[in-house]
Amino acid sequence: MEGSGEEFLKYRSPLVSRYASKEMAYNFSDRKKFTTWRKLWIYLAKAEKSLGLPISDAQVSEMESHSEDIDFVMAAEEERKLRHDVMAHVHTFAQCCPTAAPIIHLGATSCYVGDNTDLIMLRDGFDILLPKLARVIDRLANFAEKYADLTTLGFTHYQPAQLTTVGKRSCLWLQDLLMDMRNLQRARDDLRFRGVKGTTGTQASFLQLFQGDHDKVEELDKMVTEMAGFKKSYLVTGQTYSRKVDIDSLCVLSSLAATIHKICTDIRLLANLKEIEEPFEKEQIGSSAMPYKRNPMRAERCCSLARHLMALVSNPLQTAAVQWLERTLDDSANRRISLPEAFLTADIILSTLQNITEGLVVYPKVIERHIRHELPFMATENIIMAMVKAGGNRQDCHEKIRVLSQQAAAVVKQEGGDNDLLARVQADPYFAPILGELDALLDPKTFIGRAPQQVTRFLSEEVRPVLEPYKSKMDVKIELEL
Missing domain, CATH: 1.20.200.10 (Fumarase/aspartase (Central domain))
Known part of the structure; x- marks a missing residue:
């Protein structure tokens, strides 16, 4: 909390006062907006001059020398009088550019500076x-x-699904x-x-202004567009x-x-x-009432x-x-x-x-514990397939597994105990032919399909190429102030 305290007597957008980066806050600032207006008036004067209108080098130079020194107090007073922000800034610019005053904003409408500046801000915002x-x-x-x-654990419907x-x-x-x-x-x-x-x-x-010369009007539009850093302008506007x-x-x-x-x-x-x-920072507080949070x-x-x-x-x-x-x-x-x-x-x-x-x-240990709780249920299909391979009947095996699964689920849900399905399978003589295979049947790695391979290919083919143009801008670390 610095300053006189005046800034705390009126609402300030938290987007700027608390969170936004300096570059984005500046992009939509009054200084960026109104200095851009002045640049646009300079572009217009330069283009009009080069196409033959009676505008002097001195007028352009005068405008350029005052492109940044905006008297915001005067502009605000002018706007209160005129009820028009563009004309207020035309007058303010003219005040410090008396030689150029007659040609500032020549032939333009308010949207020449207003809309074009908005488009520059949008472009720079994306950048x-x-x-x-x-x-x-x-x-x-x-x-x-x-x-x-x-x-x-994978989840569908926020219920445990396949791994x-x-x-x-x-x-x-x-x-x-x-x-x-x-x-x-x-x-x-x-x-x-x-x-x-x-x-x-x-x-x-x-x-x-150009006495009916359509080509010069087209060229004027093209020149100002290029000065502002755009490749194209909209061919038709209101x-x-x-x-x-x-x-x-x-x-x-x-x-x-x-x-x-x-x-x-x-x-x-x-x-x-x-x-x-x-x-989570060393001194960060999760809750004023619950210190553990x-x-x-x-x-x-x-x-x-x-x-x-x-x-x-x-x-x-x-x-x-x-x-x-x-x-x-x-x-x-x-x-x-x-x-x-x-x-x-x-x-x-x-x-x-x-x-x-x-x-x-x-x-990883918490993740592993959650897998252990659910994996026996997920492995039931593997157990059935192994039993069939060992000579068992699929329907008989399915019924055995169904009964044992429901018993284990009751232990988990009603008694708050651990999933004991595996112990029940091991204790049932019916499953004796596959007891030696149980560890392999319950190996989590056998349940993830091609997930690791998908990650490798996706990162290689789709992610890394997109990042290539931004290589020089990668080494910026973010430290949050709040």
Whole structure:
């Protein structure tokens, strides 16, 4: 707690004050937004000048020399007077650029700076998220490789089912994350620039500036698009770029949230079983009342924020649906909230999941004990097959095993005892022909099928190649501040 205390007198979004990375918080900051506006005005002036409009080098130089020194107090006062954020910043920019004042924002509409800046922020937001997702995949791939052979109980309906391995289960998580990597990359690459399209997207103002020269208007759009780092602009827009672009962006982030919620729910379930735990710091407190508790708070935080991110996608869906004709302004306030929050939330849950996957703790002895409790039931089919091979009748053997299994289940469920099915089989003379085979029939390794081989092939063919472009960005460790 530093400072005068003024900052604690008003609401602050916990996404920024508690959790988000500095780079993502900056990406949606006022400074990034309004310096980008000024850069866009400079791009426009440069392109217009090169295509023959009467704009001087001195005017461009003056704008460039003041691209960063924004008087935010003046801009706020102007906006209070004008009730228009873009014009407030045009006036503020003009105040420190008196020579360039006549040509700032020449031919443009508010969405020239507003929408194009949003698209830059979306693009840069994806560029922050993609390496973070790659690091999560890398850490989880290392975990899967390490535990590819560690046998564990598989669950369907959260009831013990056939065995699998810890590594194979984590490959199920990885496969979903790979789909998210594909989706985020696709959404990022699909982004285009709004470009210079004018008030209703017809480029009429620019056609007038260039005295009816369509080629110069086309070239202006192309030049500004390239200066902003985009390969393409949308060929048609209304006053705004289509709000379906926001849907595409938030849909993939919401899908990522669903993946992370599932992974972290699994970790929470396994923590309850004491088979796997997220990192737990030496001085961390699990409960104010119960000192022994080791709550999976990181995984819980991911689930909590992932739900928020999944809910956010409804905003762009509804906004796109109600954009009348060339545009209405009821998108503005909503997008100021939903777009930054989606990227900030995605940033937080990826950083948190990286921290979790870098420190997952596995308890093989607990896993082994759970297998021992269930394996005799799972081995009944093997026992029947061995008896038939030794000359027994399948139906007789099935009935014997059924009766003994129910007796053993009663001991477990009604008396709270250990599973004694194996002891019952050994004590029954009927099973004498296969007593020497029982250890082999109950070897957990014989119940996992091709799980280890699947892990090896999956990591080699599908995971590692996806990580190749991010090799130089892998050595970043996440330490959570809260």
